[in-house]
Amino acid sequence: MARKKLSVAPQATFLGAPFVEARAAALRAHGAKAALLGIPYDMGGIYRSGTAAGPRGLREASRQYGGYFFDDDVDLLETYRLVDCGDAQMVPAAPAKCRAAAKAAAKEMLRAGSLGIFIGGDHSLPIPLGEAISEETDGKVGYIVFDANMDAEDEVDGEENSNWSEVCRLSELHNIDPANMVLIGIRGSLNTKRQTEYLKRKGIRVIGMREVIERGIVPVMEEALKIAGRGTSALYVSFDTDGIDAAYAPGTSGPEPGGLTSREILTAARMIGRHGVTMFDIVEYCPAYDPSGITGKLCCYIIFNLLGAHYAATQERGKRGGAKAKRKR
Ligand SMILES: [Mn+2]
Structure with missing residues (x-):
């Protein structure tokens, strides 16, 4: 009997990278140090739909670019043997089955040891993706999220798996300690007092946009990486595109002003790359609201900069190690 495919080939891959199905054996055989998966799912979104087109939009935006990334003088396709696993197989009108498909594909990618890059879809996706990394990690998992909204409502109209509740679901996993979770860029009146109190009670660090402006992004990220790294053996980072100022990233389902700039x-992303990360997602990208295509390009740049900075840090550590070895001789 033919086995069910965990992912299917896209029409055009990200950066023209080779398509490899999301199977650990196939990814290992290819030597994929980084692997991208699309999850065209927006049934968890509470506001505007359309983020299901995110993976296709990101691939489209990447068509102008090549694997060479000037900023770090590196060919990301070659260095990371980056592959596009296509899209997780969605099942029409069956959110639980869609979440299961995303989780199954993510587990394979993590088992292969590839740096997982997940493209949503809406921000309910950290629910299945969090379960995947939780189950595939022996120790504890740290979590950093960029978002305008806390997404910390225990349920909405009785539903626990929407893009307003993923922070609650993640904090309930056995090896994701609320003390290792950080929210960055929170602002505005979509948030509720109930969520503020929930996060306080849980001891989850919330770095609001005001604090980012006052302290600057570098000290904020230093603190976030310290919190998420304390006693953990894996790191999951989630980029909700509405964490970014809508002036820089209009192509999102729930745009909010006054957020993080592109820079x-x-x-x-560069500080995360230098630090090292097990997997990250970019969610809520909504090509229908991205008339100039700039949001799609910014999403590409997040990936380029994170991988490029990771490469640069690896090179520096290699050089320092080499210099030390020379001194010893
Ligand atoms: Mn969100």
Whole structure:
């Protein structure tokens, strides 16, 4: 009997990278140090739909670019043997089955040891993706999220798996300690007092946009990486595109003004890359509201900068190690 495919080939891959199905054995055989998966799912979104087109939009935006990234003088396709696993197989009108498909594909990618890059879809996706990394990690998992909204409502109209509740679901997993969770960029009146109190009670660090402006993104990220890294053996970072100022990233389902600039989110991505990360997602990208295509390009830049900075840090550590070895001789 033919086995069910965990992911299917896209029409055009991200950066023209080779398509490899999201299977650990296939990814290992290819030597994929980084692997991208689309999750075209927006049934968890409470506001405007359309983020299901996110993976296709990101691939489209990447068509202008090549694997070479000037900023770090590196070919990301070659260095990371980056592959596009296509899209997780969605099941029409069956949110639970869609979440299961995303989780199954993510587990395979993590098992292969590839740096997982997940493209939503809406911000309910950290629910299945969090379960995947939780189950595939022996120790504890840290979580950093960029978002305008806290997404910390225990349920909405009785539903626990929407893009307003993923922070609650993640904090309930056995090896994701609320003390290792950080929210960055929170602002505005979509948030509720109930969520503020919930997060306080849980001891989850919330770095509001005011604080980012006052302290600057670099000290904020230093603190966030320290919190998420304390006693953990894996790191999951979630980029909700509405964490970015809507002036820089209009192509999102729930745009909010006054958020992170392009430079700030890219600085954050670079600090995460230098630190090292097990997997990250970019969610709520909504091509229908991205008339100039700039949001799609910014999403590409987040990936380029994170990987590029990771490469640069690896090179520096290699050089320092080499210099030490020379001194010893
Ligand atoms: Mn969100």
